[in-house]
Amino acid sequence: MDIAGNSGMAIGAAYTGTVTFAGWTSGGGNMVTVSHASGYQTRYLHMVQQPAVTVGQRVGQGQVLGYVGSTGNSTGPHLHFEIRRNGAVYNITPAYSCGGTVTKGAAINLAFEDLTPTDEVPDRFAFVNSAGVVYAKDGAYSSWQAVNAGGATKVVLSGNWIGWLQDGNFYAKDGIYAPWLTIAGGGQVRDIAITGNRFAFVNSAGVLYAKDGAYSSWQAVNSGGATKVALSGNWIGWLQDGNFYAKDGIYAPWLTIAGGG
Structure with missing residues (x-):
């Protein structure tokens, strides 16, 4: 999904995980992929500059990955956000709908099978x-x-x-x-x-x-x-x-x- 945002706004990790890609792709521009438990991945595309994290880095939920931009195949500043599982795009309805408001920190109405809830960071x-x-x-x-x-x-x-x-x-x-x-x-x-x-x-x-x-x-x-x-x-x-x-x-x-x- 595409989430509207001003250029330079911080992009936080949706869930605790490990960075498995952080760099440039022709379509996604500056982007980050974070791998999570049970085969889940989240992807963050079109960042304004080189990501703020590196491959292999462990990140906590909400940790800044980079900043909203319009790099790659993009017509204006926004975050292209994806959830995948075992390589396939994960259905994000009914959690998100076209024209809906995304609130930072709010619970997401999605059932993530086999994914055990975790704290934002370790003790x-x-x-x-x-x-x-x-x-x-x-x-x-x-x-x-x-x-x-x-x-x-x-x-x-x-x-x-x-x-x-x-x-x-x-x-x-x-x-x-x-x-x-x-x-x-x-x-x-x-x-x-x-x-x-x-x-x-x-x-x-x-x-x-x-x-x-x-x-x-x-x-x-x-x-x-x-x-x-x-x-x-x-x-x-x-x-x-x-x-x-x-x-x-x-x-x-x-x-x-x-x-x-």
Whole structure:
């Protein structure tokens, strides 16, 4: 199916799996194939540039594979998405219909035979050492991997994302082996948080910013004075002047959860 989208929008993996193709084809342009359990594959075509993953890489559900484009046999920016099983195209009705809306994170009305549901990523652990090096690993008994060169003061985890605070800047990776991204620079970041695909930080003036998606625009959600931010689900909470405030979404009205200073 073809899913409409602006050029540069992130394309996430539909399900946990292993990348078995990442490159150029004449018809599909820049494309990725991810293989899953029980003979399933998903394919993502017409990416704007070289895919963000490589062959053999293990990806979690929702992990960025590349970005919407119009390469190959395409007349405009969109994602051509396929599900296959054992080499044959898999029937995606009634989950999708022409003109329907696709909502990120929503359940899909498809019965995948023999495919056991899985979490987005394995159990992930992370810590910052005394030199500011962030280490992460998937599974309590696996090996630690360094994800930065040092200088970090805080690490946060959510889904496949690993975020850290370093020299007043907010960095993150969409997976242990993904490239690092500068989520918020300028040296003014004082606290950070991630939940799902939502990011937030507090700057040196206590202004709290939040956004949905690593590449979207920041929105200020208070007027200043905050010292800490926390995210969970759709909630954004912050500490300011000894009071606990929160919003049920970026554009919702703010609530005083606990006052009195």
